[in-house]
Structure formats: C-alpha cells, structure tokens
Amino acid sequence: SYELTQPPSVSVSPGQTARITCSGDALPKQYAFWFKQKPGQAPTLVIYKDSERPSGIPERFSGSSSGTTVTLTISGVQAEDEADYYCQSAYNSGTYHVVFGGGTKLTVL
Amino acid sequence: EVQVSESGGGLVQPGGSLRLSCAASGFTFSSYAMSWVRQAPGKGLEWVSGISGSGGSTYYADSVKGRFTISRDNSKSTLYLHMNSLRAEDTALYYCAKDLEGYYDSSGYYTYYYTMDVWGQGTTVTVSS
Numbered sequence: 001s002y003e004l005t006q007p008p009s010v011s012v013s014p015g016q017t018a019r020i021t022c023s024g025d026a027l028p029k030q031y032a033f034w035f036k037q038k039p040g041q042a043p044t045l046v047i048y049k050d051s052e053r054p055s056g057i058p059e060r061f062s063g064s065s066s067g068t069t070v071t072l073t074i075s076g077v078q079a080e081d082e083a084d085y086y087c088q089s090a091y092n093s094g095t096y097h098v099v100f101g102g103g104t105k106l107t108v109l
Numbered sequence: 110e111v112q113v114s115e116s117g118g119g120l121v122q123p124g125g126s127l128r129l130s131c132a133a134s135g136f137t138f139s140s141y142a143m144s145w146v147r148q149a150p151g152k153g154l155e156w157v158s159g160i161s162g163s164g165g166s167t168y169y170a171d172s173v174k175g176r177f178t179i180s181r182d183n184s185k186s187t188l189y190l191h192m193n194s195l196r197a198e199d200t201a202l203y204y205c206a207k208d209l210e211g212y213y214d215s216s217g218y219y220t221y222y223y224t225m226d227v228w229g230q231g232t233t234v235t236v237s238s
Contacts, residue, residue: 031222031224033222033224033225035154035225037154042204042228042229042230042231043154043204043225043228044228045224045225045226048209048222048224048226049222054226084153086153086154088154088156088224088225090222090223090224095168096159096168096223097168098144098156098159098168098170098223098224099156100146100153100154100155100156101153102153103153103154
C-alpha cells in the first residue's frame with residue numbers, strides 16, 4: 001500500500017523557520033496537500049496543489065516539491081503555529097486511494 | 110458561508126450498524142466530491158471514503174471496504190456513511206469534508222483532487238460492548 005512519511009516532531013524557536021517534510025513514491029505524479037490541526041479542532045487546509053495557499057492563510061506558510069518529497073515551510077514561526085501538521089495525497093490505480101501522512105507535531109519553544 | 114455539519118454518531122455494540130449524515134450549505138453540493146475522514150483518539154487522520162459529485166463513483170479505504178457504504182442525496186445537500194459490522198477499531202471522530210473544485214484531466218475527463226478544503230466539527234462513533 002502507498003504511504004506518506006513525515007517526521008514525528010519538529011521544534012523551532014519563535015521567529016525561526018520550520019520545515020516539515022513528507023515523502024512518498026507517488027508525489028512526483030500527484031499533488032500534495034497540507035493540513036494544520038490544533039487540539040480539539042478540526043483540521044484546516046493550509047497548502048493545496050503542492051504550493052498554493054488558500055485565502056485567509058498567512059503568507060508565512062508556503063509549500064514546495066522536489067522529487068518524492070514535499071515540504072511545508074513556515075517562516076517567522078509564531079506561537080499560534082504550534083499544532084499537528086498532516087500531508088495528504090491521492091493516487092489512482094484503477095480506483096482512488098487517498099492517503100495521509102502520520103502527522104508532525106510542531107513545537108514552538 | 111460554506112459549511113458542513115455531521116450527525117448520527119453514538120455508542121454501538123461490536124457487529125452493529127450506524128448511519129452518519131453530513132448536511133452541507135453555502136455551495137452547490139452536487140458540483141463537489143466529498144469525503145469522510147476519521148481520527149481515533151490520540152491518533153492521526155485516516156481517510157475512510159470518498160464520492161464524486163454525481164455519486165456515480167465511490168472509493169473506500171481497505172480497512173472499511175465491504176462494511177461501509179458512502180452515498181449522497183444531492184437534492185437534500187446531504188452526504189451519508191452507512192457503517193455495518195462495526196469493530197472496536199472503528200471507534201473515532203468522523204469528519205465530513207468538501208473537496209476543492211474539480212478539473213479536466215489530460216484526457217478531457219472531469220475529475221477531482223479528493224482532498225478536503227472545508228471540514229465539519231465531526232461526530233463521535235464509539236464501538237464497545
């Protein structure tokens with residue numbers, strides 16, 4: 001089965017840049033999407049189609065893709081950015097398979 | 110305002126059945142694919158099932174295939190998840206989510222991203238005796 005691999009945790013100090021990676025064999029052919037989830041809340045889409053930012057998402061959130069790895073970058077991290085982040089993709093092998101990464105806990109020190 | 114709202118969760122015994130509903134508003138429901146995503150207590154997100162805008166195409170995670178059925182009533186702007194043969198491992202918060210707008214692929218076929226740009230607050234399903 002297809003998997004997306006994320007680091008379990010990333011820690012940064014306020015004002016620094018956080019980078020969260022997501023690796024998967026199908027990522028060169030399929031778009032990736034990123035979600036932010038704070039405790040007790042539903043997830044929120046923060047990046048779509050690898051690097052597009054939905055309206056209302058701060059400019060400090062950006063996404064990039066290189067080969068089998070996509071990266072969510074948060075520049076000038078703020079305390080409110082502390083959350084779990086999930087990557088997601090979908091691939092079609094005759095039927096659609098939608099997959100989430102295991103999630104990365106971002107801690108703002 | 111674009112919104113989705115789930116209902117129908119509850120406590121059910123192993124082997125039992127439950128039907129979840131998701132009421133949508135603020136957008137043309139039939140134009141968008143929809144998905145169900147669940148999250149077990151303290152765990153990550155797990156995609157459960159997706160359905161095309163017309164309802165003609167449905168997709169399932171291997172963990173629920175043959176037990177769960179996704180459907181939609183576009184006249185009522187409502188999404189459903191019929192869950193049978195429930196197991197303890199199905200215990201989770203179940204989210205309904207709307208997809209991004211679809212697109213035409215290189216073959217001219219209208220398709221969807223099967224992602225989630227609007228989420229509900231979820232409904233809790235507990236499977237226990």
